[in-house]
Amino acid sequence: MASISRRALNVSPSPTLAITAKAKAMQAEGIDVVNFGAGEPDFDTPQHIKDAAVASLQSGFTKYTPTSGTADLKKAICDKLGRENGLEYKPGEIIVSLGAKHSIYNAVLATIDPGDEVIIPAPYWVSYPEIVGMADGRPVYVDCDESTGFTVPVEALKKAVTSKTKKLILNSPSNPTGGVYDRKQIEQIAELAIDMGFYVLSDEIYEEIIYDGRAHVSIASLGDDIKKLTITINGFSKAFSMTGWRLGYAAAEKPIVAAMEAVQSHSASNMVSFTQPAAVSALNGPQEVVDEMVAEFDRRRRFIVDGLNDIEGISCAMPGGAFYVFPNVSGLFGDKVKNSDMLCDFLLEEAKVAAVAGSGFGADNYIRLSYATSMDNIKKGLDRIAGAAAKLI
Numbered sequence: 001m002a003s004i005s006r007r008a009l010n011v012s013p014s015p016t017l018a019i020t021a022k023a024k025a026m027q028a029e030g031i032d033v034v035n036f037g038a039g040e041p042d043f044d045t046p047q048h049i050k051d052a053a054v055a056s057l058q059s060g061f062t063k064y065t066p067t068s069g070t071a072d073l074k075k076a077i078c079d080k081l082g083r084e085n086g087l088e089y090k091p092g093e094i095i096v097s098l099g100a101k102h103s104i105y106n107a108v109l110a111t112i113d114p115g116d117e118v119i120i121p122a123p124y125w126v127s128y129p130e131i132v133g134m135a136d137g138r139p140v141y142v143d144c145d146e147s148t149g150f151t152v153p154v155e156a157l158k159k160a161v162t163s164k165t166k167k168l169i170l171n172s173p174s175n176p177t178g179g180v181y182d183r184k185q186i187e188q189i190a191e192l193a194i195d196m197g198f199y200v201l202s203d204e205i206y207e208e209i210i211y212d213g214r215a216h217v218s219i220a221s222l223g224d225d226i227k228k229l230t231i232t233i234n235g236f237s238k239a240f241s242m243t244g245w246r247l248g249y250a251a252a253e254k255p256i257v258a259a260m261e262a263v264q265s266h267s268a269s270n271m272v273s274f275t276q277p278a279a280v281s282a283l284n285g286p287q288e289v290v291d292e293m294v295a296e297f298d299r300r301r302r303f304i305v306d307g308l309n310d311i312e313g314i315s316c317a318m319p320g321g322a323f324y325v326f327p328n329v330s331g332l333f334g335d336k337v338k339n340s341d342m343l344c345d346f347l348l349e350e351a352k353v354a355a356v357a358g359s360g361f362g363a364d365n366y367i368r369l370s371y372a373t374s375m376d377n378i379k380k381g382l383d384r385i386a387g388a389a390a391k392l393i
Contacts, residue, residue: 011130015360016368019344023354034381036369037354039175040243041323043296046289049240052281056274065270068261069096069249073276076283077249085207086221087232089251095260096271096279100205100235100248102264105131107201107231107250108167110259112137116166121152122362123326125175125203129362137166141362146317146328150179154188161192167199170219173206176361176368177326178319180210186217190226200230205248208239208290210321211298220251228253238322239290240282245275297323300371300378307382308369311389323372326358330365332392340364350391351384 019037026033068074074091081087097103104127112118114136120128122141129139142160144152157168170189172181181189193200200219207216220230235248250260301318304325308316313331329343337343340357344367347353358366371378 007134010133012360014126014130016126016356019348019354019356022348026348026352031352033348033352033354034377034384035354035373036371036381037356038370038372039324041238041241041293041372042374043241043293045241045245046282046285048285049242049278049282053274053278056277061274061277063273065273065276067095067265067270068257069094069271070276072280076280077251080283081218081232081251085216085218085232087218087227087251090254093254093257094249094251095257095264096247096249096276097260097264098248098268098271099237099246100203100233101127102246102268103233103235103248103250103260104128104201104203105134106260106263107233107252107256108132108135108137109263110256111199111231112166115164117162117164119157119160119165119168119198121157121169121171123150123174123177123358123366124169124362125171126360128169128171138164140165143362144179145363146315149320150174150177150317150326151181151185154185154192157189157192161196161198165196165198167201168193169201169203171203172216173210173319173321175206175322176324176356176358176366177317178322178324180214180320181217183215183217186219187222190219190222193229194225198229200226201233202230203233205233205235205238206322207234209294209297209323211294211301212320214320216321231256236279236282241293242279242282245272245278247271247275247279297371300373300375301325303375304369304371304378304382307378308385311382311386312393313389314385323370325369325371326361326363326366327369328365329358329367332389334392336392340367343367346392347385347388351388353381353384353388 023033023035074094112135116137117140118132132139220227231252236242308327316327344357356368
């Protein structure tokens, strides 16, 4: 009998995209909603990147390209990884995909068999467990919280490793918490992966958005042994404000990349042709625009954390990277709202503020707010949250 597949039925819609869509629908109706849901910079794509795309279109570069990306773009990615991350890769060890999410999807499908276990530190980005599930893998969660800066101690990871462990997903800086692993922690994780022989999928999409003098460390840069086990994921959406361009990439050992390319060849074929020269321009062009964006995010970060901590019932740790805060809102739970989903519904209906419930990230005592919005919106949103919170205390 015809029916929807079990695989599709088991996939949950993205709560971040759902709340953003709902907020935008309300705004389209003329309702004044402060949207803290979107995980994208509010800055425009830098002009030199847009100019490169226009020039590409005008030159007629609109046909199919190689599945794994153009030679020019893969070379630019190799140069970037060497220059900024201390990583030496050849073009045959690079694959360009439809965003970092697509790169992660390809990497999981290329390496995970049914029943394989994938360790996922929680709180986690909402798509990690869903993608693992689509590959018939088994997510294994390891919890962390503010006490460790939302990073998982290696001792906790060790306890989660079994004979079925195939991969660890490492996200630093993290979505949703902004947690950043320091070099010592990365070294310990590398040693564990080498000793136990599992892959590390290192999602480094927020590497440029990091604060307080912290330094991003690519785990694959720590030696040949861990490099062979690492799939490094990155892209253009966050650092260059190119979310709608859908451009991500992965770097890994050639057999892994070949397997990812095989998966991609039957799902997406190649990336959009005329966006790839624009990506080359992003990597090889001026980087000052990135520094300016991060400086503004830093200003907003400090303001929103201070504002949230002034609200009774809410406590918020200072994130070390990305552009999210992940406040603990359990102090607002009670008769009216009992969990993060109910709280986010209350905030949207009562205060016209869109936030994402922590339940989707595996942490129901929290909500996620993106400060990739104007300072005026942040001020307005904080005032509204304070007014709504007062009705719950």
